[in-house]
Amino acid sequence: MQYVLIAILVILCILVVVSLIRGIVAFLQSTKMDLENDADDQRATEMQMKQNSAMFARIKYQALAVVVVAIILMVTR
16 A cells, blocks of 8 residues: 555656646746737736646645655554
């Protein structure tokens, strides 16, 4: 049981890192686009929406990882 939970935890950690990197890339691209375009346009751009969804995914995976760690701690005690 513990090995399965540890494998799930490793997968969730990888997903956290991937979504973090995707969010950083979207942030850098949106910043570049903001510098090139008018600053007066206050609508959310496509890159900002990608950045938002990547942040939400990262938070979701982190929460799942915390739950898995809590389950591992409960199982080992």
